[in-house]
Amino acid sequence: MTRGEFENSLPNSICQDRPSIGRKVSKLSALCYNIAMHTVSKKEMIDLIAEKLGCKAVAVRDVLQKFLDEIIEELGRGNRLEFRDFGVFEIRPKRARQARNPRNGTQVMIPARRSVRFKIGRLMKMKMHEPAGPEIAR
Numbered sequence: 001m002t003r004g005e006f007e008n009s010l011p012n013s014i015c016q017d018r019p020s021i022g023r024k025v026s027k028l029s030a031l032c033y034n035i036a037m038h039t040v041s042k043k044e045m046i047d048l049i050a051e052k053l054g055c056k057a058v059a060v061r062d063v064l065q066k067f068l069d070e071i072i073e074e075l076g077r078g079n080r081l082e083f084r085d086f087g088v089f090e091i092r093p094k095r096a097r098q099a100r101n102p103r104n105g106t107q108v109m110i111p112a113r114r115s116v117r118f119k120i121g122r123l124m125k126m127k128m129h130e131p132a133g134p135e136i137a138r
Contacts, residue, residue, distance in 0.1 A: 054126055085123035093115045 021044070046064060050057040071089065074081055081089040096112040 078114075083121065085121045086119040087124055088119045090117050090119075091115070 018092050042064070046057050046061045047121055048062070049055075050060040053060070071081060075089060075091060078091050080091070091114050094113050094115055097110050098107050100106070
């Protein structure tokens with residue numbers, strides 16, 4: 001049985017719509033995690049924060065964008081960013097290596113690079129492991 005056949009065999013009640021978003025999640029995801037998951041865009045996050053704080057979305061957008069820009073700048077300088085209970089962003093070096101081109105089988109050299117690693121914090125870890133209801137609470 002393929003994944004699609006399995007999902008189609010599940011009752012529709014498992015797959016819930018998020019009225020605010022209007023997207024459906026896969027029945028398999030809803031079954032496995034018992035939550036309706038979706039991707040939250042930056043715009044949705046800005047609107048949510050503005051609503052909770054009673055601020056204008058433009059002000060929240062500017063603050064959020066500046067915050068993200070500063071994270072990028074600090075990581076670009078090679079600094080480690082630690083947000084207590086949320087998590088830690090750090091740069092990890094990746095060494096050069098050889099790989100194989102899957103189309104023609106030739107070996108190619110992948111140069112050394114840096115990548116960002118995120119390690120979740122204590123409160124986020126606790127939130128991730130608590131049982132979730134049919135929808136993610138906001």
